Amino acid sequence: MTEAGGSADEAAVEQVITLARSLQLRLPAAGEEAHARASALLALLEPILVDTAAPRHDPAGHGPGPGPDPQQLTSMAAELPAIVRNWCAATGRSESAFRASRTRFLRGHDVAVEFPVRTLVRALHQRLRDVGAIDRDRKVSLVWTDGRPSMTLPIRIPGWTAVALPAQPVVLASQYVHHEFGHVIEVASRPAHWSLLDRWQVSNLAAETAAMVVEALGRDERWLRELGIEPRAATQAAGYCTHEDRYNRALAALIILCDQTPVHRRARLVTELTDGLIEAGHPQEEAGRATYWRTLLAAYSAADELRQSLIRRYGDRWADQERAWQRLRGLLRGTGARPRTGQTGRPDHAGETEQAGQAGQAGQTAGPLVPC
Numbered sequence: 001m002t003e004a005g006g007s008a009d010e011a012a013v014e015q016v017i018t019l020a021r022s023l024q025l026r027l028p029a030a031g032e033e034a035h036a037r038a039s040a041l042l043a044l045l046e047p048i049l050v051d052t053a054a055p056r057h058d059p060a061g062h063g064p065g066p067g068p069d070p071q072q073l074t075s076m077a078a079e080l081p082a083i084v085r086n087w088c089a090a091t092g093r094s095e096s097a098f099r100a101s102r103t104r105f106l107r108g109h110d111v112a113v114e115f116p117v118r119t120l121v122r123a124l125h126q127r128l129r130d131v132g133a134i135d136r137d138r139k140v141s142l143v144w145t146d147g148r149p150s151m152t153l154p155i156r157i158p159g160w161t162a163v164a165l166p167a168q169p170v171v172l173a174s175q176y177v178h179h180e181f182g183h184v185i186e187v188a189s190r191p192a193h194w195s196l197l198d199r200w201q202v203s204n205l206a207a208e209t210a211a212m213v214v215e216a217l218g219r220d221e222r223w224l225r226e227l228g229i230e231p232r233a234a235t236q237a238a239g240y241c242t243h244e245d246r247y248n249r250a251l252a253a254l255i256i257l258c259d260q261t262p263v264h265r266r267a268r269l270v271t272e273l274t275d276g277l278i279e280a281g282h283p284q285e286e287a288g289r290a291t292y293w294r295t296l297l298a299a300y301s302a303a304d305e306l307r308q309s310l311i312r313r314y315g316d317r318w319a320d321q322e323r324a325w326q327r328l329r330g331l332l333r334g335t336g337a338r339p340r341t342g343q344t345g346r347p348d349h350a351g352e353t354e355q356a357g358q359a360g361q362a363g364q365t366a367g368p369l370v371p372c
């Protein structure tokens with residue numbers, strides 16, 4: 001996604017990042033020989049990328065707070081059947097489609113809308129640069145995947161961020177494209193002198209909160225239309241992503257509740273709360289990642305609060321205003337995470353220090369991203 005007319009060097013850098021990321025994602029390489037060549041190349045290119053298996057974490061005391069109590073979680077989770085039924089009614093799908101494949105249902109593979117995901121990516125990137133949410137000289141290297149979950153990560157090359165997105169033209173793309181660009185903004189806010197690993201291992205809560213504030217724009221019909229998405233697709237995507245947002249919050253509540261329930265009572269809990277719509281296995285398995293889901297649920301509330309504060313200050317059209325983005329970016333610089341003592345890895349590029357001094361110095365605090 002370098003600018004048209006960008007230098008040949010930039011195009012070459014982008015190709016290297018794309019190649020490294022494709023290898024890391026194990027995107028299909030044809031044949032044995034190609035596979036062996038790809039593995040050898042990956043070994044050479046690996047220093048460009050962070051090891052995405054490195055755990056993200058929230059330092060003690062700065063993760064999600066206690067969150068909703070069991071009673072609140074129960075009433076949130078009990079919304080699931082109604083949420084799914086409304087979603088079915090709105091998209092002309094059946095509950096059996098939901099039961100047959102939740103992944104297909106959630107992403108909207110079975111909704112007859114070709115969502116122009118590539119158009120959205122180009123237009124959103126441009127718009128975010130125009131309103132000062134992303135610096136003009138920041139480069140985004142995009143890898144289209146065959147349906148793997150999307151992901152954004154810092155890389156060793158100064159000024160570049162790598163994003164992987166599924167290429168399918170599904171309506172849910174409006175949500176995850178916006179979400180990942182939220183991560184592009186928060187990744188860019190991390191001090192350039194931090195090690196690659198430290199830039200990766202920031203507070204998950206702060207990172208997800210920022211991503212969710214931007215994600216909410218993917219549910220805003222007017223915003224989508226102004227990005228050039230044709231009105232019908234904009235209406236469908238905004239509505240669809242609103243249903244998905246409700247669903248995911250309720251699902252998070254269900255999983256956290258499962259984690260707090262003795263194992264032998266979980267299956268019944270899930271069946272009762274979801275009217276048998278969701279088989280008990282899924283939330284029970286996910287209960288093993290309860291910390292992640294607690295962070296996610298906390299990020300939803302923090303993002304709601306932050307969005308409301310932006311609306312109070314700048315009005316409904318906050319995202320059209322450069323000063324609103326400057327404020328969001330300022331908050332991001334003031335939070336995130338402090339590198340652990342004894343930085344891991346070597347600094348990526350000690351020369352690039354545009355954000356040093358604002359964050360990452362001694363005394364930088366970790367923690368949730370909250371309006372102040």
Ligand SMILES: [Zn+2]
Nearest residue numbers: 179183208211
């Ligand atoms: Zn995220």
